[in-house]
Amino acid sequence: MAEIEPVVLSPTVAAGEVARGTTWSTASNEEWLNRLTGMDGPVYDEAVGRLHDLMVRAAWHQVMRMSEASGLGPARRDEVVLSAADEATVSVLARLDVFEGRSRFTTWAYKFAILHAGVEVRRAVWSHREVDLHDVADRTKVGDSPEAYAETRDLARAVQRGIAEALTPHQRRVALALLVDEVPIDVLADRLGTTRNALYKTLHDARKRLRAALAEAGYLPDPRRSNK
Amino acid sequence: MTEPTDLTPGAVRRLIAVTDPWLSCDDCFDFLDTVVEDVVARGATMDPRFVVHLNACSVCSEEAASLATLIAPEHGLDPVQAQRALELALATGSQ
Numbered sequence: 001m002a003e004i005e006p007v008v009l010s011p012t013v014a015a016g017e018v019a020r021g022t023t024w025s026t027a028s029n030e031e032w033l034n035r036l037t038g039m040d041g042p043v044y045d046e047a048v049g050r051l052h053d054l055m056v057r058a059a060w061h062q063v064m065r066m067s068e069a070s071g072l073g074p075a076r077r078d079e080v081v082l083s084a085a086d087e088a089t090v091s092v093l094a095r096l097d098v099f100e101g102r103s104r105f106t107t108w109a110y111k112f113a114i115l116h117a118g119v120e121v122r123r124a125v126w127s128h129r130e131v132d133l134h135d136v137a138d139r140t141k142v143g144d145s146p147e148a149y150a151e152t153r154d155l156a157r158a159v160q161r162g163i164a165e166a167l168t169p170h171q172r173r174v175a176l177a178l179l180v181d182e183v184p185i186d187v188l189a190d191r192l193g194t195t196r197n198a199l200y201k202t203l204h205d206a207r208k209r210l211r212a213a214l215a216e217a218g219y220l221p222d223p224r225r226s227n228k
Numbered sequence: 229m230t231e232p233t234d235l236t237p238g239a240v241r242r243l244i245a246v247t248d249p250w251l252s253c254d255d256c257f258d259f260l261d262t263v264v265e266d267v268v269a270r271g272a273t274m275d276p277r278f279v280v281h282l283n284a285c286s287v288c289s290e291e292a293a294s295l296a297t298l299i300a301p302e303h304g305l306d307p308v309q310a311q312r313a314l315e316l317a318l319a320t321g322s323q
Contacts, residue, residue: 179239
C-alpha cells in the first residue's frame with residue numbers, strides 16, 4: 001500500500017507528531033479496527049495516538065484550504081486544528097461499529113476531521129458577526145459584470161417576486177441568508193438552534209416552490225410538460 | 229425608501245438550483261468517503277443524487293474537494309488531478 005505523503009504542519013501542531021515519532025505508513029482496515037476495538041493497553045493507546053495524528057493532519061489540510069482561516073492568525077489556527085482533531089477522534093471512536101469498509105479506514109476517518117475543522121473555522125470567523133435574517137431580496141453584491149446583470153435582470157426580478165409571494169416567511173429568511181447573503185449553513189444552523197440537514201431541507205422545499213412559481217410565470221420550463 | 233436592486237446572477241443560480249433527486253447532508257456525509265475514493269482511485273461515475281447535492285450544497289462540496297485532495301497521493305494523483313477528477317465526475321453526472 002502506498003505511503004501517504006507528509007504535509008507541512010505548523011510548529012505547534014507538528015510538535016505532537018514528532019514526539020510520537022509518527023510514520024504515515026498505512027495499516028489495513030482490519031488492522032485499524034482490531035487495534036482500536038481491542039482492550040485498553042499500549043496497542044490501543046498507540047492506535048488512538050496514530051488516529052489522532054491522522055485527524056490533526058486532515059484538520060490542518062482543511063484549515064489551510066480555507067481562505068477565511070488566514071484572518072484567524074497562526075495561534076488560533078492551531079487551536080482550531082487541535083480542537084477539530086480532538087472532536088474528530090472522539091467521533092471516529094464512537095462510530096467504529098458503523099464503519100463498513102466501503103472505503104479505506106483512513107478515508108472514512110479523514111472526513112470527520114474535515115467536517116469538524118470546517119465547522120470550527122466558520123464558527124470562529126463568524127463569531128463576532130451578526131447574521132441578519134431578511135424578508136426582502138433587495139441586495140446588491142459586487143463581483144458580477146454589468147453584462148451578466150443585464151442578461152438576468154428579468155429573471156432576477158421574477159425570482160424576487162417568487163421569493164416574496166411563493167415562499168413561507170421561514171423559507172424566505174433561510175434562503176436569503178444562505179443563498180444571497182452566503183451565510184455558511186452550519187453558522188446559520190448554530191444561530192437558529194437547528195441542524196445543517198434541517199436547513200438544507202428547508203432550502204430544498206423553498207427552491208421547489210420558487211421553481212414552480214417561475215415555471216408558472218413562464219420563466220422556467222414547466223417540469224410537468226418536459227417530463228411528458 | 230431606496231429602490232430594490234436586482235439579485236446577482238450567482239444568487240439567482242443558487243436560488244433556482246434543482247435539488248432533485250433528493251439527498252440530505254447527513255446521507256451525503258455517510259457516503260462521502262466511498263464516493264470520493266471511487267472517483268479519485270478509479271475514476272468512477274457519481275450517483276446522480278450526489279451530483280445534485282454537491283452542486284447545490286457548497287459546504288458538502290468543499291468537504292468532498294478537501295477529502296479528494298487529501299487522499300490523492302495515496303492513489304498516485306496530485307491534489308490538482310484529484311480536484312479535476314471530482315469536477316469531471318460532477319460535470320459528467322449533471323449532463
